[in-house]
Amino acid sequence: MRKSGPRTPAIMEAQPTVPGPPPGYGQHWYHNPSQQPVDVQPPDGYPPPGLLQPAPEAAPAPKRKRGRPAGTQQKKSEGAGTKRAKTGKSKGKQEKITDSFKTVKRKIDRFNGTSEAELLTKTLPDILTYGLDIVIIGINPGLMAAYKGHHYPGPGNHFWKCLFLSGLIDVPLNHMDDGSLPEKYGIGFTNMVERTTPGSKDLKSKEIREGGKILLQKLQKYKPRIAVFNGKCIYEIFSKEVFGVKVKKMEFGQQPHQIPDGETVVYVMPSSSARCAQFPRAQDKVHYYIKLKELRNHLKGIKSAPEVSEVEYSFDLHKAQADAKKMAIKEEKHDPGYDAAYGGPVENSADTNGQCNFATAEPAATSNSEFNADSTFCQVPDGQWMTQSFTDQIPSINN
Numbered sequence: 424m425r426k427s428g429p430r431t432p433a434i435m436e437a438q439p440t441v442p443g444p445p446p447g448y449g450q451h452w453y454h455n456p457s458q459q460p461v462d463v464q465p466p467d468g469y470p471p472p473g474l475l476q477p478a479p480e481a482a483p484a485p486k487r488k489r490g491r492p493a494g495t496q497q498k499k500s501e502g503a504g505t506k507r508a509k510t511g512k513s514k515g516k517q518e519k520i521t522d523s524f525k526t527v528k529r530k531i532d533r534f535n536g537t538s539e540a541e542l543l544t545k546t547l548p549d550i551l552t553y554g555l556d557i558v559i560i561g562i563n564p565g566l567m568a569a570y571k572g573h574h575y576p577g578p579g580n581h582f583w584k585c586l587f588l589s590g591l592i593d594v595p596l597n598h599m600d601d602g603s604l605p606e607k608y609g610i611g612f613t614n615m616v617e618r619t620t621p622g623s624k625d626l627k628s629k630e631i632r633e634g635g636k637i638l639l640q641k642l643q644k645y646k647p648r649i650a651v652f653n654g655k656c657i658y659e660i661f662s663k664e665v666f667g668v669k670v671k672k673m674e675f676g677q678q679p680h681q682i683p684d685g686e687t688v689v690y691v692m693p694s695s696s697a698r699c700a701q702f703p704r705a706q707d708k709v710h711y712y713i714k715l716k717e718l719r720n721h722l723k724g725i726k727s728a729p730e731v732s733e734v735e736y737s738f739d740l741h742k743a744q745a746d747a748k749k750m751a752i753k754e755e756k757h758d759p760g761y762d763a764a765y766g767g768p769v770e771n772s773a774d775t776n777g778q779c780n781f782a783t784a785e786p787a788a789t790s791n792s793e794f795n796a797d798s799t800f801c802q803v804p805d806g807q808w809m810t811q812s813f814t815d816q817i818p819s820i821n822n
Contacts, residue, residue, distance in 0.1 A: 512521035528677030535572045542619060545569040549613040550601060555607035555647040556719050557591075560638065562623050562631075562657050573598035575614045579697035581705035582653070587707070590664055591719075613641060613655055623656075636663040642682045646721050650687050651715065654694035675711055675719060688722065 509763050534542060547564035559574070559582075567577050575582040576598035587595045592608055604610040616626055616634040638661065642650055652658040658678070659670050678689040693702040702708045720727055752810040 438599060460587055466648055534566070537570060539566060539621070542569045545619055546617050547572065547574065547614065547619070549611075549641070550605060551611045551613055551641065552576070552605050555605060555611045555645065555651050556611070556723070557715070558611045558613060558642070558645070558647040560650060560652050561612075562625060562654065563614050563634075566619065566621055569619040571598060574601045575695060577696075580695050581697065582695035583706055584696065584705045585709050585712045588709045591712060591716050595632045596682045605785045611647065611661055612646075613638065615661070631660050632681055634659045639665050639682070642683050642687055646685050649690050649715070649719060650682060651690045651692060653692065654696075655691055656694075658689070669698075676714060688718070690718065691713050717775050720734050 447793075469546065484791075542568075545564075547568050562576070566575070583595075583597050586592050587739065591610070596604075601612060604612075614634075615638050616630050618626070620626055637751060645728065652661065655673055655675070659673065662668050662670050662680070665683070668680070673691065675691050675693060678691060680689055681687060682689065693699055693708050694713065696707065699708075717727065
């Protein structure tokens with residue numbers, strides 16, 4: 424059993440008693456219709472009922488979010504809401520996305536101060552003459568072409584790069600050299616529509632149809648060998664307008680139709696623009712430029728270099744061994760030119776091994792007539808080494 428210690432008597436302190444209110448205290452103050460105080464006096468320590476005010480209600484405690492301690496939540500709200508507290512617009516709610524959140528793009532002066540409205544009034548002149556081999560046909564001038572005044576000046580355009588890689592031109596050129604191409608390489612430039620626009624989508628269908636008719640007149644006038652459409656969309660409209668044929672499954676390359684009233688061949692290649700999704704790189708388009716060069720050479724009657732054909736090699740072991748034996752027998756045959764070079768015929772002897780025989784105590788033992796006592800080649804005294812250099816011992820073969 425648990426032993427309990429001695430209990431200490433509890434010391435009860437005397438609490439001062441406060442006398443209660445006299446009877447009728449509240450009744451006379453709160454139920455008196457005349458609101459006049461009566462002779463009832465409140466006890467000591469009690470104020471009159473008129474001076475009593477109800478205690479203020481305690482503010483409700485803020486609700487806590489689940490899973491986060493109260494201190495962390497408060498610090499996070501203080502740190503994240505500093506910017507919102509300054510504006511005073513949001514009170515715990517997400518702000519609406521307005522134009523103030525949008526970043527302002529930096530304007531790039533592409534045309535050196537020239538406005539687009541001014542460029543839209545400009546046109547790009549054609550580079551055409553008689554006797555051309557190739558005429559490159561675009562859809563219409565862009566803003567950069569109108570600003571530069573030359574064909575295909577865009578830095579991302581693959582035209583000039585593919586032109587050089589295919590061999591149509593022998594040196595790298597750019598848009599500044601477009602005027603020299605007709606004379607040097609027989610290449611000209613024109614467009615289906617003359618009006619300048621930011622993009623081909625800004626053209627109207629009526630403009631394109633009318634431009635196709637004007638293009639036909641140009642081709643019939645100058646009669647180039649090949650009319651090259653830079654992009655299949657241009658040719659689809661031209662074919663429907665001129666030939667009356669709607670192309671369903673068009674393939675790049677030479678087309679079956681020719682320009683009426685002439686012998687101009689129609690050729691279609693991918694658009695040289697870098698926005699061409701089917702051929703995004705210049706390497707993907709060079710193939711069609713190479714085929715264009717081959718078509719030009721064929722129409723001009725130029726024979727291209729023959730292609731390298733594969734050669735099949737076979738190996739016969741028995742035949743190789745027989746050839747080796749024949750070569751060995753041929754090398755062992757007597758060569759009269761060798762005798763003439765060294766001053767006389769060589770006698771066959773069993774003791775001869777094809778090397779120089781140095782002099783010994785018995786000079787008569789040498790059986791090779793070439794190395795006799797009268798010859799100075801490879802002759803060495805007894806007990807001594809060669810006194811002359813090896814180059815001096817080589818006989819002359821100029822005789």
